[in-house]
Amino acid sequence: MTDAQHRPDILERISRYATFYWPTLIVSIAVFVAVYIFDSQAQKSHVEDRRAAVADKLGPIRAQLEGNIKSDIKLLQGLAAVMETEPNINQTRFAEIGRRLFSRPMRLTDVSIVDGTTTTFIYPYLPNQPAVGQLFSSDPEDIKAASSAEKNNTFVVARPHISTLNKRSMKIFYPFNYGEGLAGADHMPQEETNTRRLLVGTVEVDRLFRESGLTDPSLDLNIALYDNIDRKGAPIFDNGPLTQTALLTLTVNIGAQSWILAASPKNLSNEAAADASTRRIMMFFLAFMILAPILWVAKLLEERQTNIAELNEQKRELRSVSQRLQLALDASQIGVWELDIASGRLHWDARMRQLYAMDPDISETDIEAWKNRIHPEDREATTKRFDNAIRTNTDYSTQFRITTETGEVRHLRAFGAVYRDAHFRKKIVGVNWSITADVKMQEDLQKAKTALELQNHALEDARLAMEHSSLHDPLTGLANRRYLDKHLAKIQPAHAANGMAAVLHIDLDRFKDINDTLGHAAGDTMLRHVANQINALTNQNDFAARIGGDEFVVVCQSPKGMAEEQAKAMGEALITAINQPIPWEGQECRVGASVGIALIPPSLDSMELALINADIALYEAKRRGKNRLEFFSDTLKEATFATKRTADAILRxxxxxxxxxxxxxxxxxxxxxxxxxxxxxxxxxxxxxxxxxxxxxxxxxxxxxxxxxxxxxxxxxxxxxxxxxxxxxxxxxxxxxxxxxxxxxxxxxxxxxxxxxxxxxxxxxxxxxxxxxxxxxxxxxxxxxxxxxxxxxxxxxxxxxxxxxxxxxxxxxxxxxxxxxxxxxxxxxxxxxxxxxxxxxxxxxxxxxxxxxxxxxxxxxxxxxxxxxxxxxxxxxxxxxxxxxxxxxxxxxxxxxxxxxxx
Structure with missing residues (x-):
């Protein structure tokens, strides 16, 4: 064949190929473009899904971290309220409050009061005793935070640092006003005793992060915590390298301050790569399945010219349905399974294998393999519902846990329906999806609720302790004047129907001499001795209070007609008991007691008047030589009024x-x-x-x-x-x-x-x-x-x-x-x-x-x-x-x- 003859054949072949295969070329281009677009959208969807998953895990951590820090601040706030109500507090009283505060589990390792830059009081005292009277911290961040708290009159949380015990700790500075100065703070200048102080609490950082969930190994996250929005300096906490840009950041609010919590999944890049590879293989496989029939149709186009249009339409529709189905499955992260009931063969798609952490190359297994994956505690109930659905031809819906080969527990929800295929074989098809994040969130919410309830109980205990402190004398444990007034207000004149009450006003003799010569410690010992004697001689119906430096009041109730006799017996017993010598540093100390007694008759309108009457009787006992008791009488009252008239006349x-x-x-x-x-x-x-x-x-x-x-x-x-x-x-x-x-x-x-x-x-x-x-x-x-x-x-x-x-x-x-x-x-x-x-x-x-x-x-x-x-x-x-x-x-x-x- 000559070249002239061969050339038309080539041109004809090219023309025929162009006629029959140009759709193949166009479809190929379209498929690859669609594959590219679909792949890009799938990658974005994957990142968004992972971000949502990270947010589900990171949100409770942020809430727990905020709650833990704020609970520590609330404890300091309650302690500051106690400090403001006790202007003459000393180290002993501060230690007592500290012991009550530390009697329950907390993250605070110590709490102290800072005056200026000097630690005045601290609890626990013994391990921290060298810090008293010294600079509260040498760390510049602590000093800066303390200055900011005092300047702005608000609490400030300092940046964590390594303490002298090689533990990470951070300080919370809480300012408060202290009216008359700190008792026992001898190194303080007098002109600085009516200024603002700082209440400083030291938080164990590792415990804070652990209890807030930052170190939970099940999170499968790389987490870092920074101290400002610009992430300047080293992070406060990190448990692994973050990607160049964190997948998600959340703000942790601490009053006027804020921290930044950043996180990314630990295997984000590997998961994305594996998912992309699988997806692309499937898409290319699908493209091949689409293009192969077109080529085959093109080859047989001459013979089956009449059917080509219908076949192409069917193929395009199949491609579209397949794409939508794949997109829906990928977006919802739902796995599809199908069970042949007769043979027991169970088919799983890729998502199902991923949910169950199975070998991705195995797409078919049996029903027993699935049952073995179910958590032992859920296995019986789950299989019973599954078998009942097959037996009754009803829908199957349940929730259960599975255990992977690595021991990880996952929560799944399942739905299935029974049907018969074209060959009349009975099958059940269904879907599974993971609800682990939802269950975890519910558990975290329940934990947060429990912690909040515990916190509320702690606050109630603190309130009761504060109320007890406000009504009792801290030295003797007896009721104070405020409590006495409340007690007297409850006593109504009608009490005389069943009995009569008496008020005993006790004043110590020679107490000032002991206090001035031996010191306040000896005086305090005497006061506690007196309180012990009063407690020993009174019963549960009596009421005892310390109303002044060396003054005590006892309110006792007696059977009708015996008030005077029992009050006298009580007064004489008190005088005898209080006169007992007390050893103090190698010598005996002895104080006397003068007692004034006033009976409370039914006609008495004011309980306060009973106190006044007892005070008049006490003055008479003092005047007659001390260390004795006197009863109030109308004659004594008249003499007292006469003395008062004389006093008023002298002043005029x-x-x-x-x-x-x-x-x-x-x-x-x-x-x-x-x-x-x-x-x-x-x-x-x-x-x-x-x-x-x-x-x-x-x-x-x-x-x-x-x-x-x-x-x-x-x-x-x-x-x-x-x-x-x-x-x-x-x-x-x-x-x-x-x-x-x-x-x-x-x-x-x-x-x-x-x-x-x-x-x-x-x-x-x-x-x-x-x-x-x-x-x-x-x-x-x-x-x-x-x-x-x-x-x-x-x-x-x-x-x-x-x-x-x-x-x-x-x-x-x-x-x-x-x-x-x-x-x-x-x-x-x-x-x-x-x-x-x-x-x-x-x-x-x-x-x-x-x-x-x-x-x-x-x-x-x-x-x-x-x-x-x-x-x-x-x-x-x-x-x-x-x-x-x-x-x-x-x-x-x-x-x-x-x-x-x-x-």
């Missing part, structure tokens, strides 16, 4: 200058001329007239206003002396009494320095018991300062105290005044004369002038002059008189002297 009279001086002249023993006066305090009562000190001094001492009375008398005496000078009368020496209260007045020296002294001189008269108290260095210092101002010192009532010659030498007074109890008997008693003569000799040897008071007759004056006394004072010479009467006397004496001089 001080404001109205109704305390005035009366002057008793003092005479030279030889010439009997007036050389001085003693200013005596008198009360010009607006209703009762002029009263002497005996009528008001005791009440004034109880009011601590004796110094104010001394001040008023001195002021008016200086004014009277100035009046004498202005009228050219004799310049008399003035003596004014001064009390111990006035002597120790901080502002006394400053006021005396500004005060003009009388021309005749000024002396302060001190009682012997004050002046000769050799144990009080403060008294000696004050007396020296008074002398330095030009004011002389006189000793009043000499001979009635217990002074010594050494004390007299130390004081060096200008004058001694012999008490009238020694001078009155000298008319008949020679020993009294010798005693006064001895006192005069002592005074002369020390250069001290002797004043004799109580000169009732002129015979007294002669004897005292002969015994050597320098100055005389008494009714035989002149009685105390008002300032005007003294002025008139001095004026008359001055005129008499002038007349005598002229004559």
């Amino acid at each position: 009279s001080l404001e109205n200058d109704e305390f005035i001086p009366y002057f008793q002249p003092q005479f030279d023993a030889h010439t009997l001329q007036i050389i001085g006066v003693e200013a005596l305090a008198r009360w010009q009562h607006p209703e009762q007239g002029l009263l002497s000190p005996a009528a008001f001094l005791t009440v004034a001492e109880s009011l601590n206003v004796v110094a104010e009375i001394d001040k008023a008398i001195l002021k008016q005496t200086i004014k009277a002396a100035k009046r004498w000078e202005e009228n050219n009368l004799d310049a008399l020496h003035v003596s004014v009494n001064i009390s111990a209260q006035r002597l120790f007045d901080d502002g006394l020296m400053e006021r005396l320095a500004r005060m003009p002294l009388p021309a005749g001189g000024l002396s302060f008269e001190l009682l012997e018991s004050i002046a000769f108290d050799d144990k009080d260095e403060a008294a000696s210092t004050a007396i020296d300062q008074i002398k330095a101002l030009g004011i002389e010192i006189e000793i009043d009532d000499f001979g009635t105290g217990y002074s010594s010659i050494l004390s007299l030498l130390k004081l060096s007074p200008r004058r001694l005044k012999i008490d009238r109890q020694l001078t009155l008997p000298i008319l008949e008693s020679k020993p009294q004369r010798r005693l006064i003569g001895s006192i005069v000799d002592i005074g002369k040897s020390l250069g001290i002038d002797i004043i004799a008071e109580g000169v009732e007759t002129m015979q007294h004056a002669e004897i005292l002059r002969d015994l050597g006394c320098h100055i005389l004072q008494g009714y035989a010479l002149a009685k105390p008189m008002s300032g005007d009467d003294l002025f008139a006397l001095l004026t008359e004496a001055n005129a008499t002297r002038k007349v005598s001089a002229i004559g």
Whole structure:
């Protein structure tokens, strides 16, 4: 065949191929494009499915992590509330609260109070004792977090770090206000005791992450935790390398802070590669199955020209249905299975093999292999339902667990339906899909619910503990004043129908001496001893409380008609028990007790009045010598009211200058001329007239206003002396009494320095018991300062105290005044004369002038002059008189002297 003949054959063949095979080319291109698009969409769908799966696992972890951290913060918040209600807390009290707080499981390893940058209190104390008084942390992140918490007045969670015990820990800083400062914080400056403090809790980080689920090996995730949204620095936690970009990130909110939780599946790339390979093989296989018939049809096109169109349409429809079915199965992650009931052969698709972790190359197995995969606890119930569906030709639906070859437990849901195929063979076809994530989420939610319930119980326990603390004295364990008020409010007057109650008010005697000399620890031991004795003597119907430093109250109920008898027995027993000695550091300590008892009759309107009545009875017991008991009575009540009226009148009279001086002249023993006066305090009562000190001094001492009375008398005496000078009368020496209260007045020296002294001189008269108290260095210092101002010192009532010659030498007074109890008997008693003569000799040897008071007759004056006394004072010479009467006397004496001089 020539080339010319061969060429048309080639062209014809090419034309024929082009005619019959061009659809094949187009279909091939379309198939490969569809395969590419489908593959891309499948990859995206796979990533989204994995992201959803990661979110299902990561969400509960985030919730648990937030809940755990916030529960620790809530514990610190409750503890801060206790701190704010106890401004005088000490380390012992803080340790007690810490023990209650740590009595239940928690992630906090310790809790402390930080003042500025210094740890003040800490619990547990013994293992952390070196930290007290030191810098709370050397870590810059902790210092930065503490500063932020104090500045913004909100809690701050610091970044975790390795502690000194080589454990990961992090600190939570919680600021709170502390009113009166921290008891026991001796290193704190006074000006910083009313500032904000920090409550610091240390959290064990590994335990936090473990309890939050971050380290759960069943998660099959690589997880990292960062401390900010930019992921700067090393992560707080990671359990494996993340991909370049995490598949999912969640924000963990901690108040004003936040952490970032990032995660990706551990085998994401391998799973994606395996899934892609399987999918592509199936797609290429499907493409081949589509293209092969087309080629075959093209080859037979000439012979079967009439059927080609219908065949192509069928193939296209088959391809479309196959694609949609595959997409639906892949998207839903549902596995399809079919069982031939007669043969027992079970066919599984790829998804089923993946769900059951079977060999991907095995597509067919038997029913026994499936049953063996079912969890032993679910096997009987699951197989029974399956067999019943086959027997009754009903649908099959159940949920069960399976166990893979690696021991992993998965939760599956199954549905199936019985049918007969074209050959009338009975079969059952169904689907399986995994619900493991849903079950896990339900379990996590149940755990979270249980944890929340436990937390609520813990909060309720904390509330009850706080309520108990607010109603009880922390030192003795007895009820406090607040609890006592609540208890009294419950007692109604109608209780007298069945009995009568009594209130016993107990005050300790000599407690202040023990507290001042042996310290507060000894005082606390005494208080606990008293509380133990009270508890031992009271029963469950009685109520005991500590209402003050050394004051206790017992409310007891008795059968009708026996209240007074039982209250007295109770009071006497308490006095006896409290008087028992207590050993303290090698010595015995003993305190007494005074008890005031008030019965609560049915007619009493206010329980508070019962406390007042018991207090009145207690005051009477104290007044009668202490270490005894007294019952409240109407007579005692009237006496108390009278004392109160006197006290109110004294305070009003001080404001109205109704305390005035009366002057008793003092005479030279030889010439009997007036050389001085003693200013005596008198009360010009607006209703009762002029009263002497005996009528008001005791009440004034109880009011601590004796110094104010001394001040008023001195002021008016200086004014009277100035009046004498202005009228050219004799310049008399003035003596004014001064009390111990006035002597120790901080502002006394400053006021005396500004005060003009009388021309005749000024002396302060001190009682012997004050002046000769050799144990009080403060008294000696004050007396020296008074002398330095030009004011002389006189000793009043000499001979009635217990002074010594050494004390007299130390004081060096200008004058001694012999008490009238020694001078009155000298008319008949020679020993009294010798005693006064001895006192005069002592005074002369020390250069001290002797004043004799109580000169009732002129015979007294002669004897005292002969015994050597320098100055005389008494009714035989002149009685105390008002300032005007003294002025008139001095004026008359001055005129008499002038007349005598002229004559």
